Amino acid sequence: MLHIEDLTYRFDRDAWPIFQQLSLDLKAGEFVSLIGPSGSGKSTLFKLITGLLKPGQGKIQIAGELTSGRLGKVGYMPQKDLLLPWRTVIENVLLPLEIVKEDKREKSHEIRAWLSRLGLEEYENAYPDELSGGMKQRVAFLRTIMTGRELLLLDEPFGALDSLTKRTMHSWLLGLWGELQKTVLFITHDLEEAILLSDRILLLQNRGIQEYKVILPRPRNSESIYQPEFISMRKELERLIQHEK
Numbered sequence: 001m002l003h004i005e006d007l008t009y010r011f012d013r014d015a016w017p018i019f020q021q022l023s024l025d026l027k028a029g030e031f032v033s034l035i036g037p038s039g040s041g042k043s044t045l046f047k048l049i050t051g052l053l054k055p056g057q058g059k060i061q062i063a064g065e066l067t068s069g070r071l072g073k074v075g076y077m078p079q080k081d082l083l084l085p086w087r088t089v090i091e092n093v094l095l096p097l098e099i100v101k102e103d104k105r106e107k108s109h110e111i112r113a114w115l116s117r118l119g120l121e122e123y124e125n126a127y128p129d130e131l132s133g134g135m136k137q138r139v140a141f142l143r144t145i146m147t148g149r150e151l152l153l154l155d156e157p158f159g160a161l162d163s164l165t166k167r168t169m170h171s172w173l174l175g176l177w178g179e180l181q182k183t184v185l186f187i188t189h190d191l192e193e194a195i196l197l198s199d200r201i202l203l204l205q206n207r208g209i210q211e212y213k214v215i216l217p218r219p220r221n222s223e224s225i226y227q228p229e230f231i232s233m234r235k236e237l238e239r240l241i242q243h244e245k
């Protein structure tokens, strides 16, 4: 679904490259988390994948297609929900369809069903200001799904939420991902979240990417974090990060 090969990128011609010959692959339907210290380039990598930034060298392919014209090929959810404050919940969710001039009436029914599943049926006509943080993220996620893209790039979507809301969002996302069969690349600073959600974890640091496979059976739920395998995996991952430092 995503193939990155020998990617090199620097912001300025004279600057040290953020990535040097970086390569990674994502299989269709995988859930992969990207972790790494602040400033290691996680968000920059997302901007390169979406096409908002152009790579210096190397290639990025999405579903076998080469880099050019990548804009609009992925569903991208940035750190902030970026809901338009003057639009209601349903108008925000309909935005991707408006952009590609799809028939909104046809999809309205589907969107209402989604809003109901996400516990937002009573908020269809509310404005973003009237929603809690968790609700805003659900609306932003639904808008990302409505792009209809197979590859979703989620940049720390739950970073600003309190731990209880975050847990609810995890259960919700695990259920949804199992059903939607999308490929997800997910940025997080939270190791527990990364282990709970992912098939693989990619640690991004100075020397490139290091991979960590999460060998935990699915389906997983919020109780999975108390399993001994989960705890030892977390310890191992922490050790790996310390070692890399």
Ligand SMILES: Nc1ncnc2c1ncn2[C@@H]1O[C@H](COP(=O)(O)OP(=O)(O)OP(=O)(O)O)[C@@H](O)[C@H]1O
Residues within 6 Å of the ligand: 011, 018, 036, 037, 038, 039, 040, 041, 042, 043, 044, 045
């Ligand atoms: N437009 C820009 N021009 C120059 N340097 C930039 C620009 N955007 C980001 N950088 C630099 O690139 C590096 C990587 O930034 P990026 O935001 O990708 O890191 P990150 O790993 O996502 O960080 P965080 O975990 O804090 O979100 C940082 O050193 C940052 O200062």
